[in-house]
Amino acid sequence: MRHVKCLIISLVAFFPLQIFAQSKPMDDIDITGLWKGTLYNDSTRQDYKYEIGISEEKGKLSGFSHTWYNDKDYFVVKKVKIKRTAGKIIIEDVDIIAYNYPESPPKGVRRLHVLTLQLQDSILVLSGIFSTNRTKQFAPATGNVKLQRKNDFRKYSDLMAHLQELKLDEKLSFVAKEIALTKQEEDKILNKAAPAVISSAATKSGVKEIAIKAPDKKKVEIKPIAESKQEPTAKAAIEAPQSPIAKNAVPAAEVLTRKNVLQETMFFKTDSLELSLYDNGEVDGDTVSVLMNGIVLMAKQRLSTNAIRKTIYIPAEMDSVELVMYAENLGTLPPNSGLLVVRDGRDTYEIRFSGDLQRNAAVILKRRKK
Template sequence: MRYLFLLALFLVTRCAGAQEVNGLYIGTLYNDTTRLLQHFELSLTQEGGRIRGFAYSTFTVNDRFYYGIRKVKGIIRDGQLFVEDDDLLDNNFPEKPAKGVRKLLVLPVTGGGLVETLEGRWETNRTKIYAPVTGSVSLRRKTDSVGSALVARLNELRPAPAATARPLPRHSEPKTPVAPAAAPVPLAFAERKSNSLRPVTVRGDSISLALYDNGVVDGDSVSIYLNGQPVLTHVRLSDTATRYTLRLPAGEHFELALMAENLGTLAPNTGLLQIVDGEQRHNIYFSADLQTNARLELLKQR
């Protein structure tokens, strides 16, 4: 009994001190060579010692939006989380990804329980052609998936369930076909619910807006409202920026909303709103449908 008690105590202590990395982490990935700061998301599922998930990275160059989404696998060892690239699922990179090059994230994890912050380094492997590339990564755990480009992109990649026809039993009468579900009815702007995104603080009296589709270009169209009034309507999203200079009225608090005009061929309507305020650049990933707007607060700093 004494040995069983000690074993149980050991297992409880071990579980209490174990690190958990289940969930969605969003932040940035910096490249030491190109000095490019990329939006980066990591979704991890931990089952025992096995960690699997997805990684999503984006960047814009010359008003063009690029993205890549891939599977990842990982392990926690000696107080560090190792996350390695696996299969590339989709991308629109300007060049074909280098063959055999994979990225490894090394992220210290300390203490027990759910890990809220992941900060560390990353490095690619050396090949016969390519030297290693290094950089840093900084991520924070999200409690929900609102504004997650990774989750929206995974939903787009998920195949629709195929309808299977079952043979009718012998001597049975054919049943009356069931009518397909009605398409969602678009609501007026003021009637839609709102998904609140993170607030953005600006200094200037005018800001520059750039709109992109953040995944497959599928015909998404949006309108932008400032304090309930339309300022930009029926913008068709693509991987090339649609730019607009927005002059802010007097005041210190404004509401910016994005309304989906349609759902494209892949619901919901997802995109990237880039807000440029002088030297500051804010990337806001949004998701909206015909009943829900994406909403954010603009706070004017004096």
């Protein structure tokens, strides 16, 4: 019995040490990267898609967040500040970078997260609570957050797509690191492919040098070659048939025979808009042509996670513009779908479109009345 008591006492003393030994390394784990998951709001009782990109520079953490609202109709991108203290990861809003709300977002409302880092089934997880500050117009909101770190941060990330569009993605340390590693690999490949340079080093003693006599410089007379006429052969020459022109060799060849389906109407205020095209979801080879008021603006663009950009200039007297996304194919996963990001000055709008071989995706841009 005495031995059993000693064993129990030893186990009780051992377990806290084990817990401490397991939890302490978590404080040293690198948390930079893309984190994706959900944010639950206690007031609305809804889950929202949520992403955070965490960066580190000179020991200081920072990053950006992305939230979808109203079932992916509206989004907001924010700059956040991050710190680790007492085993917790504190994330707090700093400023709004981009949004597509119909109205300006509420001023002075900031979200504060208090999260814990855990390892669940070999996956790093950030989970915890959030709250917002009280303002004159808004009461505090509360809820919880659960995020998982994603290794392939460029795949299916709305945050990364928006940061790339805003030219802010390289401010994240893990993106800059990937770019540097890619450049190193490219340099290695180029160095391997470069021909070896043979130096004219002095010959070792005992080895005879072989002198190569330079050829005599003689003036060589070049006689013109008599022009020969090709006689027709007895057999009739078989002329190779010309390759037929593909049915859709011309961009948006059948645009007039397809029905235009309105995806969204957007209001703009500046005379120049920057358009960016992405694949919507899995990259499957979707190719589109974009027409502006019936004129091809972007021909046969293959959509991917990398932005395809075009700036359009709208005359002051023009009140509206029609953009048509014409499906050149259906990719491997029909229909042809994509993401159109429109940047109007400091405002950014996101429009998801879908079309097929019978329907075009149309977007109406209207000038906002002053």
